[in-house]
Amino acid sequence: MNTLPTNNTPGRRKFISDTLKITGGLTLLSSPALSMAGNVLSPNKEFTIREIMDIILKEIPGAPFQQTVDTLKSGTPDQKVTGIITTMFPTVNVIKKAINLNANFIIAHEPSFYNHTDDTNWVPGNSVLKQKLELLQKNNIAIWRFHDYWHRHRPDGVGYGVLKKAGWLQYYKAGEPLVVIPPATLKNITQHLKSSLGIDHVRVIGDLSQQCSRIGLIPGAAGGQMQVSFVEKEKPDVLIVGEVHEWETAEYIRDAQSLGSKTALIVLGHAVSEEPGMEYLVEWLQPKLGGLKVTNIPSDSPFTWV
Amino acid sequence: MNTLPTNNTPGRRKFISDTLKITGGLTLLSSPALSMAGNVLSPNKEFTIREIMDIILKEIPGAPFQQTVDTLKSGTPDQKVTGIITTMFPTVNVIKKAINLNANFIIAHEPSFYNHTDDTNWVPGNSVLKQKLELLQKNNIAIWRFHDYWHRHRPDGVGYGVLKKAGWLQYYKAGEPLVVIPPATLKNITQHLKSSLGIDHVRVIGDLSQQCSRIGLIPGAAGGQMQVSFVEKEKPDVLIVGEVHEWETAEYIRDAQSLGSKTALIVLGHAVSEEPGMEYLVEWLQPKLGGLKVTNIPSDSPFTWV
Numbered sequence: 059m060n061t062l063p064t065n066n067t068p069g070r071r072k073f074i075s076d077t078l079k080i081t082g083g084l085t086l087l088s089s090p091a092l093s094m095a096g097n098v099l100s101p102n103k104e105f106t107i108r109e110i111m112d113i114i115l116k117e118i119p120g121a122p123f124q125q126t127v128d129t130l131k132s133g134t135p136d137q138k139v140t141g142i143i144t145t146m147f148p149t150v151n152v153i154k155k156a157i158n159l160n161a162n163f164i165i166a167h168e169p170s171f172y173n174h175t176d177d178t179n180w181v182p183g184n185s186v187l188k189q190k191l192e193l194l195q196k197n198n199i200a201i202w203r204f205h206d207y208w209h210r211h212r213p214d215g216v217g218y219g220v221l222k223k224a225g226w227l228q229y230y231k232a233g234e235p236l237v238v239i240p241p242a243t244l245k246n247i248t249q250h251l252k253s254s255l256g257i258d259h260v261r262v263i264g265d266l267s268q269q270c271s272r273i274g275l276i277p278g279a280a281g282g283q284m285q286v287s288f289v290e291k292e293k294p295d296v297l298i299v300g301e302v303h304e305w306e307t308a309e310y311i312r313d314a315q316s317l318g319s320k321t322a323l324i325v326l327g328h329a330v331s332e333e334p335g336m337e338y339l340v341e342w343l344q345p346k347l348g349g350l351k352v353t354n355i356p357s358d359s360p361f362t363w364v
Numbered sequence: 365m366n367t368l369p370t371n372n373t374p375g376r377r378k379f380i381s382d383t384l385k386i387t388g389g390l391t392l393l394s395s396p397a398l399s400m401a402g403n404v405l406s407p408n409k410e411f412t413i414r415e416i417m418d419i420i421l422k423e424i425p426g427a428p429f430q431q432t433v434d435t436l437k438s439g440t441p442d443q444k445v446t447g448i449i450t451t452m453f454p455t456v457n458v459i460k461k462a463i464n465l466n467a468n469f470i471i472a473h474e475p476s477f478y479n480h481t482d483d484t485n486w487v488p489g490n491s492v493l494k495q496k497l498e499l500l501q502k503n504n505i506a507i508w509r510f511h512d513y514w515h516r517h518r519p520d521g522v523g524y525g526v527l528k529k530a531g532w533l534q535y536y537k538a539g540e541p542l543v544v545i546p547p548a549t550l551k552n553i554t555q556h557l558k559s560s561l562g563i564d565h566v567r568v569i570g571d572l573s574q575q576c577s578r579i580g581l582i583p584g585a586a587g588g589q590m591q592v593s594f595v596e597k598e599k600p601d602v603l604i605v606g607e608v609h610e611w612e613t614a615e616y617i618r619d620a621q622s623l624g625s626k627t628a629l630i631v632l633g634h635a636v637s638e639e640p641g642m643e644y645l646v647e648w649l650q651p652k653l654g655g656l657k658v659t660n661i662p663s664d665s666p667f668t669w670v
Contacts, residue, residue, distance in 0.1 A: 150622035
């Protein structure tokens with residue numbers, strides 16, 4: 059379980075590389091018990107954004123990081139929080155739902171402005187970004203990205219959430235890079251992931267009738283170099299990812315199979331592959347905040363499949 | 365028609381940027397007539413790889429380029445050519461078919477070794493790459509990448525091939541960034557692309573019942589920054605691409621629609637979105653080579669959709 063889903067940028071790859079060095083491998087569960095207790099506070103306590111960030115960061119090894127994309131994308135640290143939304147992508151639709159729920163703090167795993175560093179000048183004069191910022195400012199909605207920190211949590215918050223939702227926690231062993239499940243066909247594993255994670259369509263490379271047991275799970279978009287390196291090293295029966303570069307990982311897997319490899323690939327879709335981690339964040343965070351409501355709004359897949 | 369499908373690497377982005385500067389826009393057809401005549405040679409003439417590359421490059425503006433990924437990935441320039449295969453990805457399967465056809469020269473649009481520069485040390489010790497190289501060497505198969513040059517040809521070879529196969533050449537106007545077709549629903553356009561280009565499944569973001577006429581066509585994987593910039597500038601009714609980064613272009617399009625934009629997105633898949641350009645290469649190249657056989661072997665989509 060490496061569970062360091064990333065975008066394929068140098069900074070992001072460096073973060074992966076550093077994390078692998080620090081953890082000495084693909085560790086999901088580094089301690090047998092989860093730190094779920096947290097601070098049980100009075101139900102009526104008010105929090106600022108800064109206070110909530112502090113409560114979270116004190117449970118993240120090595121936090122705060124000197125270099126991280128996990129910054130406030132809108133709002134201010136001193137803002138009083140009326141409610142918290144967790145989600146994968148802080149889409150305009152998610153923001154509107156947050157406004158309806160009177161929740162002014164969105165904790166999002168992925169970028170707000172369509173690029174990894176949320177550079178607002180990535181496409182100069184971006185009219186969509188401008189309208190999104192206006193929507194956020196008009197409604198005093200704060201967004202904090204919670205990517206690097208949630209992956210650095212032990213267990214990795216995204217990996218843990220996905221395994222939990224897939225019903226596979228029982229098969230995970232701390233420190234092991236692969237999850238070994240009872241043998242099942244690639245087709246059955248695919249169907250299980252679709253039904254348990256609530257995904258309508260996935261893309262697969264492999265023989266649907268082949269038996270798989272040794273699972274490599276890398277939700278998100280870790281990039282081809284990381285995904286291919288993982289397969290070369292661990293030789294899983296199936297690699298399960300969120301997103302691939304077709305010309306990198308997909309072509310590598312296709313060639314590998316033509317040369318006799320049995321490693322299959324399941325591509326879940328980026329948003330739906332990591333949303334269980336942001337759903338799990340509710341369960342992890344709510345007990346630390348007393349009565350302040352924490353709600354997951356799934357950002358869902360953007361695609362219609364035709 | 366910008367038709368500079370690329371991988372999202374700095375070098376590749378620079379190539380796009382330079383090309384756009386040189387051509388002053390997204391020019392597919394820079395001259396009213398196509399240069400199809402070429403050299404009609406004796407049917408029994410033998411060619412080396414170098415001679416074939418020279419025949420091709422003399423029709424590419426500005427060739428040879430100082431910096432390009434279009435290099436020989438295997439084989440040698442002095443090798444005698446027994447037959448030519450054109451394809452998108454020189455997969456192991458395509459190589460095996462080439463061997464069966466006694467064709468020892470593969471002209472491929474995309475990488476051989478799973479990364480844009482075909483760096484064989486991208487993943488050190490890559491066992492799949494090693495076996496692929498052995499297969500190539502054992503059978504004396506040469507691979508030349510033909511990416512930058514084919515896009516720089518006027519008309520852009522990939523864009524021309526796609527428009528031709530889609531039956532849309534009649535709607536293209538030289539120098540215009542968009543192709544304006546008779547209004548049709550997004551659903552009908554999607555179905556037309558699937559049937560005319562031979563694609564089984566596509567992913568769409570948008571209202572399938574909306575009318576579209578102004579088409580932005582960017583086959584391949586041009587990267588989010590280029591795709592988003594194109595939409596911001598040209599506001600097409602629908603953008604048709606090969607591959608997206610979900611966290612960039614897909615999320616931008618989704619937010620844009622939530623804010624009232626009518627620009628839809630169709631994601632065809634990388635290989636199938638550009639293969640018509642390598643199919644068209646046969647028609648373009650064959651008359652220049654007398655009796656030396658040129659054959660397109662489609663690399664096809666790697667995915668099963670479940």
